[in-house]
Amino acid sequence: xxxxxxxxxxxxxxxxxxxxxxxxxxxxxxxxxxxxxxxxxxxxxxxxxxxxxxxxxxxxxxxxxxxxxxxxxxxxxxxxxxxxxxxxxxxxxxxxxxxxxxxxxxxxxxxxxxxxxxxxxxxxxxxxxxxxxxxxxxxxxxxxxxxxxxxxxxxxxxxxxxxxxxxxxxxxxxxxxxxxxxxxxxxxxxxxxxxxxxxxxxxxxxxxxxxxxxxxxxxxxxxxxxxxxxxxxxxxxxxxxxxxxxxxxxxxxxxxxxxxxxxxxxxxxxxxxxxxxxxxxxxxxxxxxxxxxxxxxxxxxxxxxxxxxxxxxxxxxxxxxxxxxxxxxxxxxxxxxxxxxxxxxxxxxxxxxxxxxxxxxxxxxxxxxxxxxxxxxxxxxxxxxxxxxxxxxxxxxxxxxxxxxxxxxxxxxxxxxxxxxxxxxxxxxxxxxxxxxxxxxxxxxxxxxxxxxxxxxxxxxxxx
Numbered sequence: 190x191x192x193x194x195x196x197x198x199x200x201x202x203x204x205x206x207x208x209x210x211x212x213x214x215x216x217x218x219x220x221x222x223x224x225x226x227x228x229x230x231x232x233x234x235x236x237x238x239x240x241x242x243x244x245x246x247x248x249x250x251x252x253x254x255x256x257x258x259x260x261x262x263x264x265x266x267x268x269x270x271x272x273x274x275x276x277x278x279x280x281x282x283x284x285x286x287x288x289x290x291x292x293x294x295x296x297x298x299x300x301x302x303x304x305x306x307x308x309x310x311x312x313x314x315x316x317x318x319x320x321x322x323x324x325x326x327x328x329x330x331x332x333x334x335x336x337x338x339x340x341x342x343x344x345x346x347x348x349x350x351x352x353x354x355x356x357x358x359x360x361x362x363x364x365x366x367x368x369x370x371x372x373x374x375x376x377x378x379x380x381x382x383x384x385x386x387x388x389x390x391x392x393x394x395x396x397x398x399x400x401x402x403x404x405x406x407x408x409x410x411x412x413x414x415x416x417x418x419x420x421x422x423x424x425x426x427x428x429x430x431x432x433x434x435x436x437x438x439x440x441x442x443x444x445x446x447x448x449x450x451x452x453x454x455x456x457x458x459x460x461x462x463x464x465x466x467x468x469x470x471x472x473x474x475x476x477x478x479x480x481x482x483x484x485x486x487x488x489x490x491x492x493x494x495x496x497x498x499x500x501x502x503x504x505x506x507x508x509x510x511x512x513x514x515x516x517x518x519x520x521x522x523x524x525x526x527x528x529x530x531x532x533x534x535x536x537x538x539x540x541x542x543x544x545x546x547x548x549x550x551x552x553x554x555x556x557x558x559x560x561x562x563x564x565x566x567x568x569x570x571x572x573x574x575x576x577x578x579x580x581x582x583x584x585x586x587x588x589x590x591x592x593x594x595x596x597x598x599x600x601x602x603x604x605x606x607x608x609x610x611x612x613x614x615x616x617x618x619x620x621x622x623x624x625x626x627x628x629x630x631x632x633x634x635x636x637x638x639x640x641x642x643x644x645x646x647x648x649x650x651x652x653x
Contacts, residue, residue: 195240195241195245200241200245203237203241203249204237204248204249204252206233206236206237207233207234207237207249207250207252207253207256208252208253208255208256209233209256210230210231210233210234210237210253210256210257211230211234211252211253211254211255211256211257211258211259211260212256212257212260213226213229213230213233214226214227214230214231214234214253214256214257214261214330215256215257215258215260215261215330216230217230217335218261218329218330218334218335218556218559219552219555219556219558219559220551220552220555222555224335224336224337226335227332227335227336227354228354228357228358230257231312231332231354231355231358232358232361232362234249234250234253234284234288235291235308235358235359235362236362237249237253238250238288238291238292238295239295240295241288241292242292242293242295242296243289243292245292246288246289246291246292247285247286247288247289248285249288250281250284250285250286250287250288250289250291251281251282251284251285251288252281253281253284253288254280254281254282254283254284254285255277255278255281257284257330258276258277258280258281258330259277261329261330261556262276262277262280262329262330263552264549264550264552264553265277267548267549267550267553268548268549269494272494276325279325280319280327283315283316283318283319283323284315286315287311287312287315290311290633290634290637291308291311293637293638293641294307294311294633294637297637297640297641301363301365302360302363302365302368304359304363305356305359305360305362305363305365305368306356306359307630307633308355308356308359309352309353309355309356309359310352310626310629310630310633311630311633312332312351312352312355313348313349313351313352313355313623313626313627313630314623314626314627314629314630314631315630316331316332316348316351317348317623317624317626317627318627320348320524321348321524321525321526321623325493326490326524328523328524328560329523329556329557329560330556331347331348331351332350332351332354332355333346333347333348333349333350333351333352333353333354334347334351334559334560334563335354336350336354336376336379336380337559337562337563337588338383338562338563338565338566338587338588338589339376339379339380339383339566339588340378340379340380340382340383341353341375341376341379342563342566342567342588342615343566343567343568343569343613343614343615343619344613344614344615344619345615345619345622346525346567346615346619346620346622346623347525347563347567348525348622348623348626349619349622349623349626350379352622352626353372353375353376354372354376356372357369357372357373357376360372383587383589391607393607393608394605394606394607395422395423395511395512395538395605395606395607395608396420396421396422396423396603396604396605397421397423397424397425397540397573397583397603397604397605397606398414398417398421398423398424398425398601398602398603399424399425399426399427399573399574399575399581399594399601399602399603400413400414400424400425400426400427400575400601401427401575401576401577401578401579401581401594401598401599401600401601401602402427402430402577402599403427403546403547403577403578403599404577407430407431407435407441407444407445408444410426410430410431410458411444411445411448413601414426414448414452414454414456415448415451415452417452417601419452421454421603422453422454422455422511423454423455423456423457423511423540424452424454424455424456424457425456425457425458425540425541425542425573425575426456426457426458426459426542426575427458427459427542427543427544427575427576427577428459428472428474428518428519428542428543428544428576428577429459429460429472429544429577430458430459430460430542430577431445431458431459431460431461432460432461433460433461434460434461434462434463434470435460435461435475436460436462437463445477446477446481449477449478449479450479453479454478454479455476455477455478455483455509455510455511456476456477456478457474457475457476457507457514457516457540457542458474458475458542459472459473459474459475459518459542459544460473460475461473461498462475462485462487468499469498469499470498470499471487471488471498471499471501472487472488472491472497472498472518473485473486473487473488473501473518474486474488474516474517474518474540474541474542476507476509476514476516476540478509478510483507483508483509484505484507484508484516485507485516486501486503486504486505486507486515486516486517486518487499487500487501487502487503488500488501488517488518488519488520488521489501489502489503489504489517489521489526489527490520490521490523490524490527491520492519492520497520504517504521504526504527504528504530504531504534505531505534506531506534506535506536506537511608512537512538512608513535513536513537514536514537514538514539514540515528515531515532515536515538515539515540515570516539516540516541516542517531517539517541518541518542518543519541519542519543519544519545521541522541522560522561522564522574523557523560525564525567525620526620528564528567528568528570529567529568529615529616529620532568532569532570532612532616533612533616533617536570537570537608537609537610538570538571538572538573538606538607538608538609539564539565539570539571539572539573540573540575541561541572541573541574541575542575543574543575543576543577543581544576544577545557545576545577545578545579545580545596546577546578547577547578547597551579551596551597554576554578554579554580554596554597555580555596557580558574558580558582561574561582561584562582562584562588562589562590563588565584565585565586565587565588566586566587566588567613567615567616567619568586568613568615568616569586569609569611569612569613569616570586570609571583571584571585571586571606571607571608571609572584572606573604573606575602576596578596578597578598578599579594579595579596579597579598580593580594580595580596581593581594581602582594582602583602583604583605583606586609591604591605592604
């Protein structure tokens, strides 16, 4: 596509292609999960933005985002009805701002490999803001997530992987083939070198059972646990398995404690904590064993627009007879911080209670399940996820599935895990990658805006 002034017909064609790019982008995620489509989808958007600036560029980016999020996250309509349309519009703001600064950089005369580098930084920064910093944090459908678990995650995390993806596409479109070979080789090595983690068959392996049930009484969880084989020392129930403060109900609390004593198990499950005389309540993962309560984690990332309790702030593992266990609750694992902080504080593996309601459709369940694999791989830890209606999973430190119980069924998932103590580079330092990207992009944005105020560089045709 040329940089010459666009006719109305040519611009209309760009808008249609932007819609197509967004639709293609959504296919990189479940249920199809054709991750490789993220490359042509991003390329399509960048091509549509060539020679387009100002409000026209923003419109291209907005339509691409609307098509991507509207089709990829169509399940939001099942949750919020017409409010979902507002959410799709809000999410589309971020590709619109990406497109705005792409046009501004082109108008200021940035070209070649410098423009490709700026494109990657610009994308990574807006993606990070949307996923982790914006009040309505939304980490789904990032470019790095499309590639799934890979060898780069323990180094630069999912947002860093997204930057590498976009850098490769931008360099290829700029025909800097030799430079493009670097990110291409890095991504190929990261994806092709994945190997299965050794199966934990030694005596130190921890056998865990998760009971996947939704909208049932505590007595059904008790009964299902009593029916488990005697050689399972650790059991997990989903988030909101007991949707009230179990410790405030003397009868039910005694039943749970007696279960742990009779079976000799450690139990982690989702319940509530209502402080005496205090305002509000907390959504928690409670862990106990025959000796009593071992600890509790207060959910840090409560779900937007839902009555999900008061958000917690700490991210510490629980000391158990089986080691230090991280017990983040559901939405905590959508974001990078809680699992990373727990790992840095000594968590040797993760037990995660989750609530994914049946009414949220299987598509949402499958998309959500991918985020847990990313967190496991970033921090190099085994992770057992027990959901209300799925997807329950056993995930190894490479992010690979070792067990899965599909959505929309009731049942029990059993798997073995090992304690890990080595900290990945990501857990130590690599989590700073998106912050560095944001700082670099921010400096570029300020430079571009100041250059415009000084009147340096003339906007190309197409500026609205």
